[in-house]
Every structure is written in structure tokens, then in C-alpha cells.
Amino acid sequence: MSDLEHTVDRQASGLDAFLAEVAEMLGQASLLTGAACAPYEIDVAHCRGKAAAVVFPRDTHSVSVLMRLAVRHRIRLVAQGNRSGLVGGAVTDNSGKQVIVSLTRMRQVREIDPLNRTVIVEAGALLSQLNRTLESHSLYFPIDIGSDPAIGGLIGANAGGSRLLKHGDVRHNLLGIEVVLADDDGTVVQLLAPLRKNNTGLDLKQLFVGTGGAFGIITAATLELKRIDQSTQSVFVALPDHGTALEVLQAFEHQFGDLLCAFEVISDAALAITLRNFPTLRHPFGQSSASCYALIEIASSMPGLHSLFAQRTEQVLEELYESGRVHDAVLGNSSSFWPLRDNLPLAIAKEGIPLSFDVAFSRSRLVAFRDQAAQWLQREHPLLQLYDFGHFADGGCHLIVLVPHAHIAQYGIAKVVAVRSGIYKLVSENGGCFSAEHGVGPVNAAYYSKYTAPEVQKISRAMQYLMDPQAVLGRYRYT
Numbered sequence: 001m002s003d004l005e006h007t008v009d010r011q012a013s014g015l016d017a018f019l020a021e022v023a024e025m026l027g028q029a030s031l032l033t034g035a036a037c038a039p040y041e042i043d044v045a046h047c048r049g050k051a052a053a054v055v056f057p058r059d060t061h062s063v064s065v066l067m068r069l070a071v072r073h074r075i076r077l078v079a080q081g082n083r084s085g086l087v088g089g090a091v092t093d094n095s096g097k098q099v100i101v102s103l104t105r106m107r108q109v110r111e112i113d114p115l116n117r118t119v120i121v122e123a124g125a126l127l128s129q130l131n132r133t134l135e136s137h138s139l140y141f142p143i144d145i146g147s148d149p150a151i152g153g154l155i156g157a158n159a160g161g162s163r164l165l166k167h168g169d170v171r172h173n174l175l176g177i178e179v180v181l182a183d184d185d186g187t188v189v190q191l192l193a194p195l196r197k198n199n200t201g202l203d204l205k206q207l208f209v210g211t212g213g214a215f216g217i218i219t220a221a222t223l224e225l226k227r228i229d230q231s232t233q234s235v236f237v238a239l240p241d242h243g244t245a246l247e248v249l250q251a252f253e254h255q256f257g258d259l260l261c262a263f264e265v266i267s268d269a270a271l272a273i274t275l276r277n278f279p280t281l282r283h284p285f286g287q288s289s290a291s292c293y294a295l296i297e298i299a300s301s302m303p304g305l306h307s308l309f310a311q312r313t314e315q316v317l318e319e320l321y322e323s324g325r326v327h328d329a330v331l332g333n334s335s336s337f338w339p340l341r342d343n344l345p346l347a348i349a350k351e352g353i354p355l356s357f358d359v360a361f362s363r364s365r366l367v368a369f370r371d372q373a374a375q376w377l378q379r380e381h382p383l384l385q386l387y388d389f390g391h392f393a394d395g396g397c398h399l400i401v402l403v404p405h406a407h408i409a410q411y412g413i414a415k416v417v418a419v420r421s422g423i424y425k426l427v428s429e430n431g432g433c434f435s436a437e438h439g440v441g442p443v444n445a446a447y448y449s450k451y452t453a454p455e456v457q458k459i460s461r462a463m464q465y466l467m468d469p470q471a472v473l474g475r476y477r478y479t
């Protein structure tokens, strides 16, 4: 499109009028255009778009004004947290007509209630910032992930993380929400009451959880908090194979019940590539010693349990070792092992182009899927490398298929699509889902259409039309 055509197009779309009104009503300082938008146009997964502008509302009223203007001028708004989402949902498309709404100026912690163990916090606050603020109350928000998301982004993605086994995902820890709707008035819906029980009708807040900003822009949330763990025990275990990992999981669940808070499995190949690319990290056993490993954590907010945890861990490990289900194990604290797990995706990306799959199964199908995927890749795509790790206890598997630097030229778009389709077919055949934690966005939209039940698609479409009839919200339309 030529510059002239672009200008005519912008005027026709009402974009210039929209931006002028935003500047007038929210102040020029709340608006970026042109090259200044660049840092906000790309996310952590390198999804990139071209935005017409980035707007930084300071409060809920500003978001409401913005929404009113967007509806009037039919401008698409894309809510943005800390851009750590992995499905491209927080960046615009390439049209140069969509506008990013960055919540970075809305980071206030509005109210902490230590007695009720709740906090009301604005959507742009970062998880790390919130947890630092809560520390003096011995409280924290128990979603534990390797990135540093904003609260709005956590809700938009319904993040899970490494301690989902014990604490559940965001949905399970969310008590309330404040959200701005895409209607003529930019209606603000306040559902922030810090209630654990409320059966007075439709639980409307759930509509905004895990739906990537498609139904409204979240401005604040009420979160249920947990007491900071006082007794913890971590252990890194070498295992003969992935199947045995499930037996070890059962043994730990049997011994520790709901005190078991994390059970991550990492393949030997995934651990090796991490150590190769992060030379300051150390192999817990000195060298490769197994087909896969489990990082296990037991935790309680009750003080004084550490020696009991250590004693019972040794006891269960001894039994597992005797029966050949564990090759080796080292006990440590959480900071000794988690860097190995958290740096894994970054390490893999250093050696080529990673094709990531965030999939989930019933525990009983997890290993079958993993083995079938490995065999299929070896047969159909021998140049590619497979790295798998994930929240095993939740049935979660992060599978990364790496196109090594040396073979990138051979892997054009058609072959990449063939790899994705082949893996997702196996996911479906094993009763799994194509997006376990990361949601639906431009990166995996094609598989939503293919693998989501038609009746669910129909209802989602109708809901989206009801909530956003002018199509002014989010990257994804449930079309």
C-alpha cells in the first residue's frame, strides 16, 4: 500500500479521528505512535505486528473512555500485559490499524486484606512486584511460572505453572474482577467482592479468564492468597524412562498427599541442551545418567516440617531405588534445581527455531503420546530434534521440536505446518488438548477451528457477538 493509500485508508477507518480524540481526552502523553511503538509490537515468542498506536491508560475511567472511542470509531484494541504470552495474543496484526492498550501504568495494589488472605490489584501490576509487596504479610499469589507476567495477562491466559498440582491455575485463585466492556458506554463491571463463596447467579468473571482479552479489558482483580511456604524439600531424581516417572509420582503422592506441590519431568536431551547453553549451571549428577529426570517439590506453609520431609523423602527414594525405579537422587532446596527447568526454553531457542507444543492429557495417555511423537518425528522428520519437559503431574507436556540452525533452509512454511499438523493429530488421537496453558491466539488459531467441538465454537461465536458486536477487541475472533 502506498503512503497516500495508507493515509486515505486511515481516514476512512476513523483511525486518525480516534487517535486525535484519545490524545484530547487522555492526554498526548498517554499515546505512542510510529517508531516509538516498536518495543510493544513484539512479544517474547517473537510474534510481531505493526500497531497504529500504543495507549497507556492510567486508570479504569481512562480504559472506559478508550473503549467508548474504539466502539464509536470501530478500532480494534489489543490488551497487553508483559508480552510473555506464547500464542501471539498481545501483539497486533500487521495492518497498522489496530491499537495496543498497555496496562503498564495501572500497577497499583489497591487493598491488601491479610485476615481474608486477599488482595485487590490493578491489571498491569507484575506478579513479581505483587509478591514483593505481599512478602511482609507472609503471603503470595501461588502461580509460579518462569516469566514475570502482569495480572491481566495471567488472567487473559489463565496461566498454570509449576505448582498447579497443589494450588490450581489462575481460575482457581481468582475471586473477583473489574472489567471494561466493549459497548457504547465503555461500561465498567465491578465484581471485586473478596468472597470465596458466591452462588448468586452466573459467575461472569469466568468469561474473561483464559479468553485472551476477547470479551473485555480487565482493569483490576481480587486474588486469593496463600501463606508463604515455611517447610520445603526439593529432590532431583534420575529415572530409567518416562513410564517409570508416573510410578514415582504415585509413590510421592502416596507418601505426601496434597503437600506434593511440583513434579516436573525433563528428558535427558532437554537437560543436556540447557547445560550446553548455560555453562554456569551444573548437572545435579555430574553427567548424563538417565533417560529422564524429575524435579519434585514438597512444601507446606506450616513451619518445622523440614526434617520430616527429608526423612520421608529418603525413605520413599530408598524403596524406589531398591526396586530399580530410581537410578539416583539428590536432595536440595528449590533454588538448586529450578534454574535448570526455567532456562530450558531459552537454551533450546539458541540452537535453532523451536516449534513449541503446549499439550495436555490424562496422566495415563501422556507417555504413549510422548513415545508416538518421538517415533513419528524420527521417521518423518529425521533432521529435527525433540526436547520434552513439563508439568507431568498435571498431564502437561511442553514438547519442543527444534529445527537446528543447519536445517532451517529445508524447513519452509509447508514443512513446519506438516510437523504441527502431525503432532496435533497424535495429541487428538490420545484424547489430549492442543493448548494446555497458553490459550488460543494467532499462533494456534487454525487448530482451534480443527479440534474444538463445533457446538463449542458456535456458542463461543454467539458469546463474542453478544459481548463485542463491533469486533473491537482482541486478536482472536471465534469465527
Ligand SMILES: Cc1cc2nc3c(=O)[nH]c(=O)nc-3n(C[C@H](O)[C@H](O)[C@H](O)COP(=O)(O)OP(=O)(O)OC[C@H]3O[C@@H](n4cnc5c(N)ncnc54)[C@H](O)[C@@H]3O)c2cc1C
Residues within 6 Å of the ligand: 043, 044, 078, 079, 080, 081, 082, 083, 084, 085, 086, 088, 089, 090, 103, 123, 144, 145, 146, 147, 148, 149, 150, 151, 152, 153, 154, 155, 156, 157, 158, 159, 160, 161, 162, 211, 212, 213, 214, 216, 217, 218, 219, 342, 345, 437, 438, 441, 474
Ligand atoms: C519463560 C516462560 C515461561 C512460561 N511458563 C509458563 C507456565 O509455566 N505456565 C503458563 O501457563 N504460562 C507460562 N508462560 C506463558 C506466559 O508467561 C503466560 O501466558 C502469562 O500469563 C502471560 O502474561 P503477560 O502479562 O505477559 O500477558 P501478555 O502476553 O501481555 O498477554 C497474554 C494475553 O492476555 C491478554 N491480556 C493481557 N492483559 C489483559 C487485560 N488487562 N485484559 C484482558 N486481556 C488481557 C492479551 O491480549 C493476550 O491475549 C511462560 C512464558 C515464558 C516466556
